[in-house]
Amino acid sequence: MNTKQTVNNIDNKVVLGQFGKVHGIKGWLKLISFTAPPANILDYPQLFVGSENSWRELEIDQCREQASMFLVHIKGSDDPESSKPYTGKQLAVTSDQMPELEEGDFYWHVLEGLSVVNRLAQVLGQVDRLLETGANDVLVVKATGSSIDDRERLIPYIRESVIEEVNLEAGIIRVNWEADYLD
Template sequence: MTNPKDLIVLGRLGKTHGLKGWLRLSSFTAPLEEILDYSQLITKIGGQWCSLKIDQSRQQSNGLLVHVVGYDDPEAAKLLTGLDLSVSKNELPALDADDYYWYQLKGLEVVNKQGELFGKVSRILETGANDVLVVKPNEQSMDDRERLIPYLRDSVIDSVSLAQAKIVVNWDADYLA
């Protein structure tokens, strides 16, 4: 049985395209084509976990088009629209010591160098220039403000400890959220 907690969503299937069962694919990987490196993608169809295989793909100006094995016409492919495509966390490539996947940062406590607790990372925004941590306060936080903290390693992020579930930031409590 597939444990949803072990899965990372890498993309979502969109509308059908053409007469041979092709679908638009919104890839959440960088680069977009990296999702195609996985031989099997896991999804939930009708309450059942199953594995899908993409056998063909092509680039379009606004993203990817893919064909999934066994879904050879628009009616069959339509059953897949809106489904998330996931892989097990242990299938993700290993990263360098100072690199992290977003899912690893979510839920970590964020404190500044003065020891003031801002809250926990609830999500991460991709802005183009740099990623931004959305830090939501919790019961132990110094105040009830949500903060948007840029993920800039050399200037804002002082340290990340997965073992301690903590991110230390060079960020004053009075900075605008």
């Protein structure tokens, strides 16, 4: 792999996409973007490749959009063998590169791991991930040891009517959602 710098601090990384299979004989790779719109993945000056415990800086020197993904060429990876180690790896940026959001807006990765508590102070679980459904985003809330039960819940991310408060300092999302609501 052609890399510039190893970064082992994952706390400040935001995963924006994932590399797929090698494409062609010149070492191009498929890249699936998790950004909205997808082309935003290419707007960052410093990119990192890796996984949970090890990140390396890399440079994408060419890109082509193809259907719902991108074909990218990583500088110095000019054949399938030199590109193969990137397959399945994540593409990330440092969190300080992310654009500022308006008051009350949050990046999904910031919400993941927060506790979800309802109006009755019942712990419903912890945000595992979010889903994009078209109408609104949905919190996937998994039970924890302190949860009221062991159910997984799908809670719509609708400000004010369902999501009453996001308190990052306390690590809590307060919701208007009863423990016995059917998902």
